[in-house]
Amino acid sequence: MPKTVLYYFPAKALGEAIRLLLAYSGQDFEDHRIKFEDWGSFKSLMPFGQMPVLEIDGKKYAQSTAIARYLGQKNGLAGDNLEESFEIDQNVEFLIDIRDEAAEVHYEKDAKLKATKYEDNLKNKYPAMLKKLDEIIKQNKGHIAAGKLTWGDFVFAGSFDYMKVMLRMPDLEKKYPSFKQVIDAVYADEKVRTYSEKCPKTEF
């Protein structure tokens, strides 16, 4: 069995999708959570000075979406053909657009600007984007793409709590029940459930 280590902060955010995919794959892995205060000494060891990084038998894989797609392809979760693979890529790219919009506000340091940006997004961006995402999931029978479980579902489920915090919408899945369908689809897998029962719990 290859030695597999996932390096990430003690958070779900961008790392959890990978943990869930690893669990789904049945691959034993070391869930190496690096505290923020210790990060400095690890940073230079990472290919792009960032995490998450997946290390398999000493080879490092960086960039969270690329890693998720890689694990998706390895585990039959990347569509059956070029068209389906594309659809997953497309819909995940859109999902990340939403995440990036929310992150731009969330990580804004200037308090006044942060408030203005949030109000603007809340009024002009989030409603249409979330409605679109809801439509996509409904069209795909409770999945992100291709009408079935794919790595896109894992990206969604893994970063959902992070999204809720950044969007400031703690009851997001109540407003859009389709979102919960995607999460349920991922956690329907027994190995994923076992992992999530045992793993450290974090807010996002």
Place this chain on the structure above:
Amino acid sequence: MCFRVMPTYKLYYFNRTAVGEGIHLLLGYGDQEFEECRLKKEDWPALKPLMPFGQVPVLEIDGKKYAQSTAIARYLGRKYGLAGKDIEEDFEIDQIIEFFNDIRNRASATFHETDKNTKARMQEDNEKNHYPFMLKRLDDIITKNDGHMALGKLTWADFVFAGMYDCLKLLLHISDLDKKYPSFKKLREKVLAIPEVKAFREKNP
């Protein structure tokens, strides 16, 4: 008798020099006949609801719409033999593209910031804390890959880079980018010099 009907390709985009250009160059490389639907601002409100995510670029093939620029580029890359030969190689392309998009998104957010003071602050922070590391990393990777984005050979990632390069320079607001990182301009020129791409650009100025 059976006739194979060639699919109709249409590319919808605003202007060539941003995220649509990589796709443009890929279609050129693939020697794909396509209709260019270059949208004017006044056309957009009517067309926006017809696009899958209310955005462009969108590539329409036989009436089916493909959206999201990186997803489209990867799709065409796979169609034209510009992807990896296996999952490991595909990953390496995806990894560098994601990093490149990080740089692009950071620069774009700064460039599009409307508040002058905030924009100046962001640019200063980028120039001090982010661009040096990120651009050097990109430069090292391209150099290590024989003047390519990944795998030491031509992939769809090179087309994304080449298509975006002029726009990136503008967004980064680094006037001597070509001098600082010669590998960047070389990569763009390398892609543009590919015979199929060169011929395509001569026919479609």
